[in-house]
Amino acid sequence: SASTSSPGVTIPHPVPVLSQDVMAPVPLIDVYVAPVLDKKQTSHLIKEVSSRFPLPDLLHLKRVKSQKSGNKETTIQILLCKAPSEDSSSPDSEDPTENGFRFDGLGKPFLTKVAVRPAITRRQYEHCAQYWPTAFHEDKSLERRLKGEFFSCEELQSIQKYMKRALQAAQHAKHTGMEPVGAVVVDPVADEVVGVGHDLRHAGNPLHHAVMVAVDTVASSQGGGYWDHRGPGLYWREEQTESSNDDSKEVADCSSKRTEAGTDRKDTKLVDSTRTCDTSEEGQSNDGPYLCTGYDLYVTREPCIMCAMALVHSRIRRVFYGAPHPNGALGTKYSLHTQPNINHRYEVFKHVMLEECSSLDLETV
Amino acid sequence: MADQGEIEKYMYSALDLARAALAKGEVPVGCVMVYQGQIVAQGHNRVNESKNATVHAEMVAVGQLLEWCMKVGLDKNEVLPIVQLYVTCEPCIMCAGALRLLSIPVVWYGCPNPRFGGCGSVLSVHSDRLESYGQQFKVHPPVCVMIRVC
Ligand SMILES: [Zn+2]
Ligand SMILES: [Zn+2]
Numbered sequence: 001s002a003s004t005s006s007p008g009v010t011i012p013h014p015v016p017v018l019s020q021d022v023m024a025p026v027p028l029i030d031v032y033v034a035p036v037l038d039k040k041q042t043s044h045l046i047k048e049v050s051s052r053f054p055l056p057d058l059l060h061l062k063r064v065k066s067q068k069s070g071n072k073e074t075t076i077q078i079l080l081c082k083a084p085s086e087d088s089s090s091p092d093s094e095d096p097t098e099n100g101f102r103f104d105g106l107g108k109p110f111l112t113k114v115a116v117r118p119a120i121t122r123r124q125y126e127h128c129a130q131y132w133p134t135a136f137h138e139d140k141s142l143e144r145r146l147k148g149e150f151f152s153c154e155e156l157q158s159i160q161k162y163m164k165r166a167l168q169a170a171q172h173a174k175h176t177g178m179e180p181v182g183a184v185v186v187d188p189v190a191d192e193v194v195g196v197g198h199d200l201r202h203a204g205n206p207l208h209h210a211v212m213v214a215v216d217t218v219a220s221s222q223g224g225g226y227w228d229h230r231g232p233g234l235y236w237r238e239e240q241t242e243s244s245n246d247d248s249k250e251v252a253d254c255s256s257k258r259t260e261a262g263t264d265r266k267d268t269k270l271v272d273s274t275r276t277c278d279t280s281e282e283g284q285s286n287d288g289p290y291l292c293t294g295y296d297l298y299v300t301r302e303p304c305i306m307c308a309m310a311l312v313h314s315r316i317r318r319v320f321y322g323a324p325h326p327n328g329a330l331g332t333k334y335s336l337h338t339q340p341n342i343n344h345r346y347e348v349f350k351h352v353m354l355e356e357c358s359s360l361d362l363e364t365v
Numbered sequence: 366m367a368d369q370g371e372i373e374k375y376m377y378s379a380l381d382l383a384r385a386a387l388a389k390g391e392v393p394v395g396c397v398m399v400y401q402g403q404i405v406a407q408g409h410n411r412v413n414e415s416k417n418a419t420v421h422a423e424m425v426a427v428g429q430l431l432e433w434c435m436k437v438g439l440d441k442n443e444v445l446p447i448v449q450l451y452v453t454c455e456p457c458i459m460c461a462g463a464l465r466l467l468s469i470p471v472v473w474y475g476c477p478n479p480r481f482g483g484c485g486s487v488l489s490v491h492s493d494r495l496e497s498y499g500q501q502f503k504v505h506p507p508v509c510v511m512i513r514v515c
Binding site: 204205206207212215216219222223224225226227290291304305306307309310312313314315326327333334336339341342343 | 411414415416417418419420424425427428431435457458459460461462463466467480481483487488490493495496497498
């Protein structure tokens with residue numbers, strides 16, 4: 001889906017990267033159902049069957065399915081129980097045909113398929129409903145994301161503007177013999193860039209992927225920073241007067257800017273580094289600075305697992321990436337931002353300026 | 366391959382670094398990198414100092430190792446595949462990815478990291494099948510002496 005920014009120009013809507021639970025069809029399982037022989041008995045039978053086979057895992061399913069086929073009478077089927085399967089022996093699964101199943105008013109049980117859990121999206125619902133009636137509560141916000149109707153025109157233009165900046169950084173990397181990946185960290189409230197990085201893995205440290213570099217430049221902007229990332233194309237605060245096309249202004253004098261950083265209102269979010277950390281936390285937990293809290297990242301290539309986790313540690317708010325990557329950790333090989341047992345989640349959108357970002361990896365002719 | 370005595374020795378060095386981190390107000394994690402029986406690089410968590418939540422002990426040690434290689438004139442691509450890493454806590458998912466990228470073959474860790482562990486606790490980045498993402502590496506089960514620290 002797309003949105004017009006000006007007559008004749010459409011900006012494609014970024015594609016949300018959601019968990020498999022949301023994107024894939026709901027898995028189906030086998031159950032036993034039985035036809036109702038006398039429709040007048042239906043509500044009585046529902047009570048009896050529900051008490052005999054409670055089915056606590058399948059509460060999203062209606063107990064009864066009415067089917068009208070052609071000119072024939074409507075038939076009614078009642079859901080009985082889960083069919084026994086090799087990998088699970090749950091208490092509510094059994095084969096009712098085994099022990100001479102007898103229920104007045106019900107015909108012979110037979111197998112059919114149903115959704116194992118509730119549908120989350122409308123598309124999932126429409127698929128599940130073909131098998132057996134199920135409850136569905138639409139998540140309107142989610143549906144808008146899926147339909148590509150989530151961002152306004154202004155927002156789409158802003159997204160494109162920042163991805164262009166990341167592309168610029170990636171181009172710079174390419175021209176200097178670096179891996180062509182650019183990353184830009186943005187404060188969406190102030191609508192300004194707070195860090196720009198490009199890949200430096202070929203400059204000595206194989207871990208200096210664009211995201212890692214950008215994150216450190218943001219730290220620099222707050223009076224910190226660990227790695228000595230300096231040089232053209234990398235910086236953490238854009239001059240207001242700076243033209244983004246002017247390469248000669250890109251060399252940042254990090255030392256003079258550190259004093260300016262002290263006036264940055266972001267300082268109020270920084271943790272006093274002299275405070276004793278919580279030693280009851282296991283591993284390297286983040287009582288320290290969540291330096292990208294509330295910030296968005298624009299990166300031309302899907303981050304790898306190292307970078308994706310670096311963004312968890314930094315508490316990034318949203319990630320917009322251009323081209324997917326075979327090793328990518330935000331939708332391709334992993335979906336780290338939707339990993340259930342990690343305490344920080346961020347939203348991810350892909351295919352932002354997909355063509356331009358994909359062409360970065362092509363050899364220059 | 367280091368023997369039990371050496372393993373403990375390196376772990377105690379890592380533990381000292383973890384204590385130093387704690388004294389500086391950092392989350393106490395320390396690690397050392399061993400090359401041909403010598404500790405050639407080490408590090409502890411510097412997240413608060415650098416205001417960068419990604420500057421974990423392993424990352425610091427890696428930086429030191431690369432500097433050491435340059436200093437002594439060794440090719441990092443020949444050193445890394447035979448370096449051993451000893452760290453007080455299971456590497457997080459980020460650091461596990463980093464260690465793969467560097468082709469570090471083996472890691473000993475003191476205690477598991479149920480919150481962010483990337484070597485079995487939350488994910489198993491060390492052993493996952495990933496094409497062109499460095500090398501899988503071996504991890505050794507927790508060294509008992511570390512449990513009380515973590
Ligand atoms: Zn990366
Ligand atoms: Zn780590």
